[in-house]
Amino acid sequence: xxxxxxxxxxxxxxKPVPVSQYHKSKAEFYNQSREPYTQKGAHMDAAQxxxxxxxxxxxxxxxxxxxxxxxxxxITMQNVNKSYKMGSGSLHVLKDISLTVEQGEYLAILGPSGxxxxxxxxxxxxxxVLDEGTYNLDGVEIExxxxxxxxxxxxxxxGFIFQKYxxxxxxxxxxxxVMPLLMRGMTLKDARDASMDTIAMLGLAERIDHKPxxxxxxxxxxxxxxxxxxxQPAILLADEPTGALDRNSxxxxxxxxxxxxxxxxxxxxxxxxxxxxxxxxxxxxxxDGELCEN
Numbered sequence: 187x188x189x190x191x192x193x194x195x196x197x198x199x200x201k202p203v204p205v206s207q208y209h210k211s212k213a214e215f216y217n218q219s220r221e222p223y224t225q226k227g228a229h230m231d232a233a234q235x236x237x238x239x240x241x242x243x244x245x246x247x248x249x250x251x252x253x254x255x256x257x258x259x260x261i262t263m264q265n266v267n268k269s270y271k272m273g274s275g276s277l278h279v280l281k282d283i284s285l286t287v288e289q290g291e292y293l294a295i296l297g298p299s300g301x302x303x304x305x306x307x308x309x310x311x312x313x314x315v316l317d318e319g320t321y322n323l324d325g326v327e328i329e330x331x332x333x334x335x336x337x338x339x340x341x342x343x344x345g346f347i348f349q350k351y352x353x354x355x356x357x358x359x360x361x362x363x364v365m366p367l368l369m370r371g372m373t374l375k376d377a378r379d380a381s382m383d384t385i386a387m388l389g390l391a392e393r394i395d396h397k398p399x400x401x402x403x404x405x406x407x408x409x410x411x412x413x414x415x416x417x418q419p420a421i422l423l424a425d426e427p428t429g430a431l432d433r434n435s436x437x438x439x440x441x442x443x444x445x446x447x448x449x450x451x452x453x454x455x456x457x458x459x460x461x462x463x464x465x466x467x468x469x470x471x472x473x474d475g476e477l478c479e480n
């Protein structure tokens with residue numbers, strides 16, 4: 187771990203969003219689709235999916251200044267433990283997990299069902315909290331963060347890519363991709379302008395008016411990847427990204443991940459499949475809640 191660290195002030199300016207820029211009101215944006223989705227056994231509806239990307243807790247038309255420690259390490263976890271209550275006892279799921287991920291690294295976390303990899307992913311993604319230990323994500327001490335802060339962190343620092351694409355079915359490709367930017371406070375026009383390079387890179391320029399049900403599985407996953415990328419997050423967190431795809435579409439997604447890695451993106455991929463994990467530049471295994479280098 188590097189000894190020398192530099193500190194600098196980061197200024198985040200959030201602009202107000204004119205309601206007229208939305209195709210629908212905010213209430214309709216949240217409630218237009220209540221069709222449940224399934225992710226790791228939990229049912230997620232449209233509002234819950236949007237919560238992953240929401241940044242509602244920073245008031246519009248205000249400025250916020252944060253202090254961050256900038257090192258080459260995007261993720262540093264030390265002695266992380268997590269347990270869940272099971273009847274009168276408890277289940278120790280993560281056991282003294284220590285993990286470092288460097289900026290620009292492409293890491294796969296490989297483990298079978300029940301190994302604790304989903305719990306580890308949820309903690310890395312700030313969707314669950316650790317019981318013991320420390321977790322630093324891009325200069326932020328996550329174990330000390332409140333829920334409002336975690337909401338902002340999920341929106342600004344993490345690009346989520348799930349096995350199930352979690353696209354809003356009544357929204358077209360463009361609307362799905364720019365969703366994280368709208369929730370940051372961008373106007374629809376600014377969000378569209380900011381996303382066009384990403385859309386073109388992923389070969390979706392001719393599909394921006396299509397709804398998810400008009401796309402193949404591989405195309406839907408590319409939309410999900412574009413949505414994860416568009417906000418320029420500190421890390422891309424991918425949970426079984428090829429799990430719902432056929433063989434050829436899965437290969438295309440893995441080639442895309444390699445390309446994104448070559449461009450300097452930090453990728454953490456969770457998988458049970460060794461043939462998928464081997465595409466990463468580094469593989470660690472999780473077995474019975476314990477992490478070991480491959």
